[in-house]
Amino acid sequence: xxxxxxxxxxxxxxxxxxxxxxxxxxxxxxxxxxxxxxxxxxxxxxxxxxxxxxxxxxxxxxxxxxxxxxxxxxxxxxxxxxxxxxxxxxxxxxxxxxxxxxxxxxxxxxxxxxxxxxxxxxxxxxxxxxxxxxxxxxxxxxxxxxxxxxxxxxxxxxxxxxxxxxxxxxxxxxxxxxxxxxxxxxxxxxxxxxxxxxxxxxxxxxxxxxx
Numbered sequence: 001x002x003x004x005x006x007x008x009x010x011x012x013x014x015x016x017x018x019x020x021x022x023x024x025x026x027x028x029x030x031x032x033x034x035x036x037x038x039x040x041x042x043x044x045x046x047x048x049x050x051x052x053x054x055x056x057x058x059x060x061x062x063x064x065x066x067x068x069x070x071x072x073x074x075x076x077x078x079x080x081x082x083x084x085x086x087x088x089x090x091x092x093x094x095x096x097x098x099x100x101x102x103x104x105x106x107x108x109x110x111x112x113x114x115x116x117x118x119x120x121x122x123x124x125x126x127x128x129x130x131x132x133x134x135x136x137x138x139x140x141x142x143x144x145x146x147x148x149x150x151x152x153x154x155x156x157x158x159x160x161x162x163x164x165x166x167x168x169x170x171x172x173x174x175x176x177x178x179x180x181x182x183x184x185x186x187x188x189x190x191x192x193x194x195x196x197x198x199x200x201x202x203x204x205x206x207x208x209x210x211x
């Protein structure tokens with residue numbers, strides 16, 4: 001009996017010392033509490049350390065994958081911006097606008113309104129994709145040099161504002177040709193010339209945005 005008591009005391013003392021060592025090592029109390037019913041042995045400590053190491057490795061992998069994911073998304077948005085803006089500003093307007101002929105241009109716009117609206121929507125989507133690309137590039141370059149990346153983002157956002165202006169100029173000819181009583185003071189030939197002028201302004205603004 002005395003030997004059994006001595007062995008039991010040693011076991012209790014060893015368990016309390018092991019718990020103190022675990023607390024000093026910085027291991028969370030919740031892990032110790034969850035194993036408080038079972039004797040705290042070296043195997044359980046190794047298990048807890050392995051769990052904490054695996055969690056840290058997962059966090060490191062997520063941190064490494066995050067810039068890679070942002071870079072891929074930035075590439076996707078840049079591709080979408082190029083495709084949508086080119087379709088709206090180059091392909092659609094290339095089919096509608098007749099250089100130097102306001103009457104033919106106005107007839108094409110009124111005869112292909114769905115195509116014209118599709119080009120306008122495509123131009124707006126291009127602006128949204130461009131803005132998303134700017135913010136993703138800022139997040140990617142911010143750890144390198146925050147001030148320089150902020151300056152680059154500001155300059156590109158100015159280009160996005162010009163691109164948004166081209167979208168407004170894009171829609172102006174259709175509004176003019178459908179003006180009704182708002183433009184009753186103008187002759188049809190004058191409205192057609194005004195619509196063609198806005199399309200030229202759209203082209204100039206788009207060229208500035210490309211620069």
